[in-house]
Amino acid sequence: MSTVDEPSDRLEFLQGTLEVLILRSLALGPNHAYGISQFLTRESDDAFVVDNGSLYPALQRLLQRGWIAGQWKTSPNARRAKYYRLTPKGRKQLVVATSKWERFVEAMARILAPAR
Amino acid sequence: MREWWPRLRAVFRRRALDEDLRAEIESHLQMEVDARVERGMFPTEAADSARRQFGNRTLIREASGEAWRVQPLESALQDVRYGLRVLRRSPGFTLTATLVMALGVAAVTSTFTLLDHVLLRPLPFAHSEQLVQLHQTDLADGASFELISPPNFVDWRAASRSFASMDAYLAASLPVNLSGQGTPVRLDSTLVEPNLFRTLGVQPAAGRLFSAEEAGTDGARVVLLSNALALTLFGDAASAVGTTLSLDHQAYTVVGVMPPGFVFPRAETAIWRPLRLSVPGLMANRSNHILLAVGRLAAGRSLDHARQEIEGIGKRLQRAYPADNEKSGAAVGGLRDLLSPQARLLIVGVFAAAVCLMLIACMNLANLLFARAVVRRPEIAVRVAAGASQGRLLRQLITESVVLAAIGGVVGGLLSMTATPLLARLTPNGMPVGGTPDVNLRVFAFAALVTLLTSIVSGVGPALRSCRKPDLTTLRSRSGDGGRTDRLRGGLVLAEIAGCVILLVGAGLLLKALWRVQAIDPGFRAQGVLTMRTALPMPRYSDEVTRRGFYTRILTGVRALPGVSSAAYVSYHPMERFSGRFQVVAPGVVDNPLEAPGAVVHFVTPQYFATLGIPVRRGRPIDERDDGSSPPVAVISQSLADRLWPGEDPIGRRVIVFGERAVAGVVGNVAVRRLEGSESSQIYFPSDQLANASTYYAPRDLVIRTAGEPLALAAAVRRIIQDVDPEQAISNVQPLADIIASEIAPRRDQLTVLMIFAGIAFTLAAVGIHGLLSFTVSSRTHEIGVRVALGAMRPAILGMFLRQGVLLGVAGIVVGLPLAYLGARGLGALLFGVEPADPAVYMPAAVLALILAVTGSLVPALRAAAIDPAITTRTE
Numbered sequence: 001m002s003t004v005d006e007p008s009d010r011l012e013f014l015q016g017t018l019e020v021l022i023l024r025s026l027a028l029g030p031n032h033a034y035g036i037s038q039f040l041t042r043e044s045d046d047a048f049v050v051d052n053g054s055l056y057p058a059l060q061r062l063l064q065r066g067w068i069a070g071q072w073k074t075s076p077n078a079r080r081a082k083y084y085r086l087t088p089k090g091r092k093q094l095v096v097a098t099s100k101w102e103r104f105v106e107a108m109a110r111i112l113a114p115a116r
Numbered sequence: 117m118r119e120w121w122p123r124l125r126a127v128f129r130r131r132a133l134d135e136d137l138r139a140e141i142e143s144h145l146q147m148e149v150d151a152r153v154e155r156g157m158f159p160t161e162a163a164d165s166a167r168r169q170f171g172n173r174t175l176i177r178e179a180s181g182e183a184w185r186v187q188p189l190e191s192a193l194q195d196v197r198y199g200l201r202v203l204r205r206s207p208g209f210t211l212t213a214t215l216v217m218a219l220g221v222a223a224v225t226s227t228f229t230l231l232d233h234v235l236l237r238p239l240p241f242a243h244s245e246q247l248v249q250l251h252q253t254d255l256a257d258g259a260s261f262e263l264i265s266p267p268n269f270v271d272w273r274a275a276s277r278s279f280a281s282m283d284a285y286l287a288a289s290l291p292v293n294l295s296g297q298g299t300p301v302r303l304d305s306t307l308v309e310p311n312l313f314r315t316l317g318v319q320p321a322a323g324r325l326f327s328a329e330e331a332g333t334d335g336a337r338v339v340l341l342s343n344a345l346a347l348t349l350f351g352d353a354a355s356a357v358g359t360t361l362s363l364d365h366q367a368y369t370v371v372g373v374m375p376p377g378f379v380f381p382r383a384e385t386a387i388w389r390p391l392r393l394s395v396p397g398l399m400a401n402r403s404n405h406i407l408l409a410v411g412r413l414a415a416g417r418s419l420d421h422a423r424q425e426i427e428g429i430g431k432r433l434q435r436a437y438p439a440d441n442e443k444s445g446a447a448v449g450g451l452r453d454l455l456s457p458q459a460r461l462l463i464v465g466v467f468a469a470a471v472c473l474m475l476i477a478c479m480n481l482a483n484l485l486f487a488r489a490v491v492r493r494p495e496i497a498v499r500v501a502a503g504a505s506q507g508r509l510l511r512q513l514i515t516e517s518v519v520l521a522a523i524g525g526v527v528g529g530l531l532s533m534t535a536t537p538l539l540a541r542l543t544p545n546g547m548p549v550g551g552t553p554d555v556n557l558r559v560f561a562f563a564a565l566v567t568l569l570t571s572i573v574s575g576v577g578p579a580l581r582s583c584r585k586p587d588l589t590t591l592r593s594r595s596g597d598g599g600r601t602d603r604l605r606g607g608l609v610l611a612e613i614a615g616c617v618i619l620l621v622g623a624g625l626l627l628k629a630l631w632r633v634q635a636i637d638p639g640f641r642a643q644g645v646l647t648m649r650t651a652l653p654m655p656r657y658s659d660e661v662t663r664r665g666f667y668t669r670i671l672t673g674v675r676a677l678p679g680v681s682s683a684a685y686v687s688y689h690p691m692e693r694f695s696g697r698f699q700v701v702a703p704g705v706v707d708n709p710l711e712a713p714g715a716v717v718h719f720v721t722p723q724y725f726a727t728l729g730i731p732v733r734r735g736r737p738i739d740e741r742d743d744g745s746s747p748p749v750a751v752i753s754q755s756l757a758d759r760l761w762p763g764e765d766p767i768g769r770r771v772i773v774f775g776e777r778a779v780a781g782v783v784g785n786v787a788v789r790r791l792e793g794s795e796s797s798q799i800y801f802p803s804d805q806l807a808n809a810s811t812y813y814a815p816r817d818l819v820i821r822t823a824g825e826p827l828a829l830a831a832a833v834r835r836i837i838q839d840v841d842p843e844q845a846i847s848n849v850q851p852l853a854d855i856i857a858s859e860i861a862p863r864r865d866q867l868t869v870l871m872i873f874a875g876i877a878f879t880l881a882a883v884g885i886h887g888l889l890s891f892t893v894s895s896r897t898h899e900i901g902v903r904v905a906l907g908a909m910r911p912a913i914l915g916m917f918l919r920q921g922v923l924l925g926v927a928g929i930v931v932g933l934p935l936a937y938l939g940a941r942g943l944g945a946l947l948f949g950v951e952p953a954d955p956a957v958y959m960p961a962a963v964l965a966l967i968l969a970v971t972g973s974l975v976p977a978l979r980a981a982a983i984d985p986a987i988t989t990r991t992e
Contacts, residue, residue: 033140034147052144052171056137056180079147082140 217524220477222531242317302847305387323357323372364653402440482574489582517575525567613928621936639786641729646826685815735781742802756797885972905985917977925969
């Protein structure tokens with residue numbers, strides 16, 4: 001049942017990708033760590049493993065750079081949770097990072113395609 | 117590194133951040149559990165599963181916290197905390213080290229305060245680097261410092277081009293009586309050219325400076341007041357302006373008040389009056405050396421330019437006026453040149469002694485740290501084994517010594533604040549530095565620098581040593597550190613003893629010089645003599661008859677007091693620097709005034725010689741028969757008689773000073789201007805025969821010989837003077853013995869400081885030896901135990917360690933003595949003829965150092981001899 005037992009099924013995050021994906025998830029609205037983790041797993045059709053050991057440091061790094069801000073709120077099911085939201089700086093960063101990743105993916109694909 | 121600010125903030129909010137993270141993770145976990153329960157799991161099962169899948173929460177927290185960490189700062193704080201903990205664990209060591217450091221820092225800081233105040237700090241004038249002091253030189257006496265005569269000064273100013281301005285002032289103090297403001301007081305005043313303060317670049321605190329017209333022959337009677345005087349008289353500077361003061365019974369208008377802390381040319385100067393060089397009398401005499409001058413260099417001119425020019429002008433004036441200027445040159449220098457070489461040396465010497473002390477303290481600290489480094493080897497080995505990098509360990513150890521030095525530095529700084537007032541007494545007077553030295557920012561910066569240097573100098577060596585190849589064997593065995601550390605520490609102790617020897621020799625030489633100065637026979641008996649000054653205001657007392665009445669009434673009253681055996685008036689009591697000196701021409705013997713010997717002139721009333729105990733060698737003293745109508749007479753000192761009429765009877769011979777006079781008597785030589793240094797002859801005239809001389813020489817000092825305590829007379833004498841003239845100011849009431857004592861006060865103060873330093877150095881060196889040997893003994897306990905078990909005699913063991921201490925002592929003495937000699941030669945001017953190599957000083961210093969070595973090693977040696985083999989061999 002545990003997904004961690006079968007790592008081959010899932011993809012590890014490349015350096016820097018997790019941060020962009022967190023920003024992307026928050027572009028839809030404020031969310032807490034659990035929610036972000038759920039979102040990433042769901043939206044990638046379970047392709048990504050969201051390891052809490054990576055998620056939390058990534059959140060701290062984003063906080064530090066001022067791209068996101070955190071605030072304690074009560075969730076719809078009455079749990080206290082820390083909600084993160086994008087700051088204006090973070091929104092700008094998301095645009096920059098998205099275009100960068102699109103070019104990266106495109107380039108990767110172009111190089112890898114002939115070998116297939 | 118980016119985003120420094122949030123990180124830095126985070127350093128100090130670490131706990132809050134961590135708490136927040138913990139709560140966030142808890143809530144996250146709870147949501148996972150909720151989701152599992154919703155999917156149909158039992159709550160306990162859900163909690164287990166969620167926790168398992170979540171991962172190691174502590175690690176996650178740490179990894180997240182890591183993002184905020186500022187590495188160097190964090191670990192430095194950690195080092196400091198650890199260092200403090202280590203120091204707290206060994207209070208004995210910490211206390212000793214702090215004390216050692218504090219003493220060193222206090223000594224250097226307080227002496228630096230003085231040095232900074234007197235020699236380094238820019239003088240408190242605008243662009244003080246452009247200001248220069250102008251003075252004449254006496255070419256007959258190795259171009260020594262001489263005052264300027266008014267005609268020469270006027271010629272200098274007219275001929276020179278290197279100066280934007282140049283203004284003269286009266287070098288001597290010109291005391292005035294201030295009356296009409298309560299009790300009459302005597303105040304120190306001087307005359308300055310109207311533009312002088314503009315040349316100095318000072319602004320008045322209130323009112324204005326002198327105007328150019330106020331230097332004219334019939335200029336207004338105006339004065340500037342010092343801030344302190346204005347405050348005393350009027351409460352504040354502004355209300356002093358425009359008031360009228362009665363000075364020597366003449367009305368003067370206060371035109372301005374100088375700023376607080378303004379000192380020129382002396383600390384006591386409270387009143388400035390305009391100097392009128394245009395007064396005919398002043399310009400008549402080119403040999404009348406009374407002025408000094410300050411110049412401000414013109415833009416683009418250097419001191420060298422000015423020096424060349426002024427020296428050239430001096431040479432031209434020498435040729436133009438050979439009668440007056442034959443032996444006079446012109447010179448220019450920095451404003452601090454007024455400071456005598458002795459005074460300069462005194463301050464530099466005390467500072468050097470403090471640096472010596474500081475080095476000793478440093479070595480002691482290094483020594484203590486070395487001992488600890490060895491003791492802590494096992495601890496360090498454990499830390500290396502646990503994975504600490506060498507660099508990290510080194511940083512840790514140096515941090516510890518910095519922490520230690522910082523504590524010592526703070527304590528030392530506080531100590532120096534209390535010591536500075538004591539040292540302030542070494543501040544020389546007679547140059548324009550204001551007030552007392554204060555501990556300012558420069559001094560604090562200096563103390564901090566000294567502390568930092570000390571900690572690094574004394575900490576790096578030991579730290580390097582303890583970090584070098586820490587191997588696992590140290591974990592197992594505690595004893596048997598190599599001989600290299602011992603040798604190094606021995607070297608440090610040796611240097612301490614050498615430093616101690618240097619200070620002991622310095623103190624010894626100065627002590628001997630002081631004894632010599634104290635042993636000087638001044639030529640009079642100061643014990644039992646009371647002196648006081650009644651400076652007579654001049655227009656009021658310029659008439660000889662009025663003066664005579666004043667003296668007679670006071671002296672008659674004083675002589676009638678119980679216990680008084682004699683009393684007299686004199687122009688200046690002994691030890692007065694500005695008593696006048698004149699050439700004594702003796703017709704038929706020395707007719708040319710240029711070749712005539714100089715003598716210090718005194719006008720005295722009858723009983724002067726009896727009161728001061730100056731022996732009359734031939735003829736008679738000045739007595740009642742010498743009045744204004746009797747034939748003019750003079751009494752000369754033995755030295756003048758020997759110079760003019762060697763081997764002959766001078767009685768009845770003629771001398772010419774203020775007219776022709778017959779020699780009536782010869783008296784013993786007296787130290788009139790100073791206790792030390794060569795002295796000129798003296799010549800005495802009756803007070804009633806002032807005729808041709810300036811009223812400047814009218815007697816003003818009352819001297820009274822009494823059988824009792826001199827100061828006990830003061831009140832009665834004051835009453836007598838007030839009865840005679842209620843407006844007459846009385847000042848300088850003091851026993852003559854005190855005046856003599858104050859002559860040697862700077863020497864005494866300096867010696868006190870040096871003796872304290874030597875005492876501290878002595879203690880430090882003894883602690884150093886003691887520490888070294890104690891450490892050796894404890895690290896060799898096992899070996900000694902074995903020796904004793906094998907039959908070594910206890911005296912032999914005692915001897916072994918004593919020998920080690922004594923050898924160190926001897927080596928230190930051998931190194932220290934030549935260095936002490938080098939230092940002593942630098943003291944030259946202060947030694948007053950004591951040979952810098954005087955064996956009577958070096959021997960005791962060496963013996964003291966040896967005693968120190970023995971005392972320091974005695975306790976550890978005794979402990980070594982008392983080692984019980986049964987106990988020491990069992991511990992292994």
